[in-house]
Amino acid sequence: MFPYLHIGSLTLGTFGILMWFAAVTAAYVLHRSFLRAGVSADAIVVVSTVMIAGVVGAKLWHELQHPFQLRMAMQEVILPGWSQPLEVLTRFFHWFQAGFAWFGGLLFGIGALMWQGRTHKTGAVRMLDLAAPAAAIGYGVGRIGCLTSGDGDYGVATTLPWGIHIHDDALDPPQPNPPGLLVHPTPIYELLFSLALGWYLWVRGRKGDLPIGQLTGEYLVLSGVGRFLVELLRRNERLYLGMSNAQVASLGTIVVGAIVIAISRSRRSAVVEQTA
Template sequence: MAAYIDPTAFTFFGIDIKWYAIIIVSGIVLAVWLANKEAVKVGLREDDITDFILWALPLAFIGARLYYIIFDDWRYYLENPLMILAFRNGGLAIYGGLIAGGLVVYFFTRYHFISTWKFLDVAAPSVIIAQSIGRWGNFMNHEAFGGNTTRSFLEGLHLPEFIIDNMYIDGIYRQPTFLYESLWNLLGFIVLIVLRRRKEFFREGEIFLSYLLWYGFGRFFIEGMRTDSLMVFGQLRVSQLLSAVLFLAAAGLIVYRRKVVQSPYYDRKKEK
C-alpha cells in the first residue's frame, strides 16, 4: 500500500501548513483570475471583481464556518468557544460560504450600480471550478468520503493507486465521494463555459441559475452517499435538503423570468 497522505504539507516557523489550505487558496486564485477575464468581456472592470473579493472572501469563510458549526454541534462550540477558530483541519461547509457570498453580491452590486444577474453570471463558472479543486482538499484531510466499499470496487473504477490507498480509512475502504463531486463540478464548469459562448442561448442570470441546477442536482445524490453529512431535525441531511430547494428554486426562476419578466439575453458585449 502506498504511503498514507499526510494532511500537513510542510511546517513553516513551527506552523503546520495544510494541504487543505493550499488547495482551497489555489482554487480561489484560479476563480478570481477567470472571473477577471470574463468581467472585462461583459463590460465590468477587473477592479469590480477585486473589490468584491476583498469583502466576499473573509465573509464567505465566516459563513462556511458558521454553517458547519450550527449544523454540526453548536452546543459543543458554545462550551468550547476557542474551537470555533480551529478550522485549519476542515470544518468549512461550502453552502455556508455560498450563502454568505450571495448576500455580499447583492449588496455589493446594489452599491456599485452593477446588474446583480450579470455579476452572478460572471462568478458562477469560477465558483464551480473552485469547488471542483477544493474537494481535493477534503481528500488530503481524509474527509467527505462515502460508505464502505471494497478495494476491488475502487480498482474497477480505474482510479490511480494513490486515491485507492487513501480511501482506506478507519480500517475499511470508502466510496470516494469527494472525487465524484469534483468530477461533476469540473464537467459543470466545462458545460457552462461552452454554452455561455453560444449567442442568445442564455438570458441574463441563467448562467448562474444553471450553475444552481447543475450543482444542486449532483450534490443531492452525492450527499446521499456520504457518511459525514451535517444533519437537521436528526434525520435529514441539511445539504441534501438545501440542494433540492436550490434546484427547484433555480428551475422556477428560469421559467418565471422567461414567461413573466422577459429578462434580456445574456450579452457578453453589453456595457455596465
Template sequence: QEFILSSRGNLFGGILIALASLYIKWSDNKKQKLTTPKTIDKTLHPYELVGNLTMIAAVSGVIGAKIFHNLENFDLFLSDPLGQLLSFSGLTFYGGLIFGAISVIWYAKKFNIKIKHLIDSSAPALMLAYGIGRIGCQMSGDGDWGIVNLAPKPDWMGFLPNWMWSYTFPHNVINAGIPIDGCVGNFCYQLANPVWPTAFYEVVMSLILFGILWFLRKRINIPGMLFFIYFIFNGIERFFIEKVRVNTEYNILGGITQAEIISFLLIITGFLGCIYLYAKRDQKI
C-alpha cells in the same frame, strides 16, 4: 533628569520646550498652506471593484461556512463554542456560498452593478472552484469521504486505480481509523474499511458541469439564466452524492442532511428562476 523635569527651571529644558512649540506651530502652518481638497466625480467601472468583491466574498464566505458547520454539528459547538469558532477546520460549502453571495450582491448594489450580469459571470467560476476545493479534500483526507464500500470493483473499471472505487485514506489529516503498521510520526492512520471516494467523484462532476456552463455562457442571452442553471447543476450533483457520503443527519423525514435540504432548495430555485426569466425575457426586469 529629576532636575530637568522639575519646577525649579532649567535653560536646556526651556529650549527643548520652545523648539517643540515652534515645530508644532510650523507644522500647523504648513498644513494650512496645502492645496484645498477637491471633490472629484469619478466613474468606477465594475472591473475596478473586483479586488473588493473578492475580499468580501472570501471573508463572508469563511464566516458563513463556519456558521453552517456549527449548525450542522451543534453538539460539538455546545461542547466547545470558542474552540469550534476559532478552529480552522470545519467549513461547509453551502454556508460560504450563501453568505458570500448575499455580501457580494449587497456590495455590488451600492455601486449600481447589474446583479444578473454579475452572478452570471460567477457561475462557471463557482463550479470550477468547488471542484478544485474537492481535490484538496481527496488528497488530504479531511473527512469528506463516503460510507463504507466493501463491494468488489466492477470489471469495467479494471483499468482504473483501485482508489477510484474504494479507498482507506492512509495518512489522512484528521487521524481517523486505525494505526498504519510501521508508520512513525504524524498522520499514521487509515480507515479500517474502504469507503467511497466521494470527493474524487465531485471533482469529476464539477469539471464536467463547469465545461457545460463555460460552453453555455455565450449562447444564453437572458441575463441571470446561467446562474440559475448553475443552481440546478450544483443542487443535483450534491443531492445525489449525499446518498453515499458521510454526513450528519437531522432526525426528520427519515434522516436528511443539511446539504440535501439546501441542494433541493437550490434545484427548485434554479428551475423557478429559469422559468421566470424566460417568461420575462422581453421585459426589462
C-alpha cells in the same frame, strides 16, 4: 491524507493551501468572464470578498447545526482566559480549521456577489451570471482541500480500485483506520462534476442573448443535483425522510434555481413583448 506540509520549522495546512488555489482559479475564470462581458471590476477583489464571506458563512452554518458542540468549543477556546491572548488565539484558529457547511458558504457567497454587483454597477443578478463558471470550478478545486485534510473522505465502503483509506491523524505516524477499509473519494467526484459544470456554464455564457439570471438559475439547479447525488455516497447522518442536511439544502437550491430561471425568462418575454 496530507493534512499538513512540514517545511523545516514551518507547518502549513493543505486545506488552506487548496482554498487559496481555489480562489486563484476562480479569480482567473472570473477575470476572463469580465473581459468577455466588458466589465471593468477587479476579479481578485471580488473573489477575495466572496471567499471570506463564504468561509464565515460555512463555519457559521455548521456551528448553528451543532449548538452543543459550539458551546463546548467556545468553552475550550476561552478557557485560558484573556490573560493569555496568544493561547486564546491559537485555540481559536485550531477550532476554526474544521467544520464547514456547504450551504452556508453558498448563501453568504451569493450575498457577497450580489452586493458587489450593485457596488460595481453591473447589477446584482448579472454579477451572479458572470461568476457562475468561476464558482463551479473554484468549489471543485476547494473540495480537494477536504480530501488532503481528511475532512471530506467519508464515503461509503467500496471495492473499486480508486477507493481510498481514511487516515487517523491521531496515530503516529498517521495510518489507515480501519486498516482494510476503502471508501469512495467523494471530493474527487465533486471536482470532476464541478469542472464539467464550469465548462458547461462557460460555453452557455458565450450566448449573448441569454436572459439575465438564466446562468445563475442553471448553476443552482445543476450544482444542487450534483451535491444531492454525491451525498448518496457520503456517510452523513440521515435526518429528514432518509436525507442528510446537505440533501435537503440541495433540494432547496434546485427549487430556487428553477424559480430564478422561470422569472428570468418571464421578464425577458415581457421585455420582448413591450419592444414589439
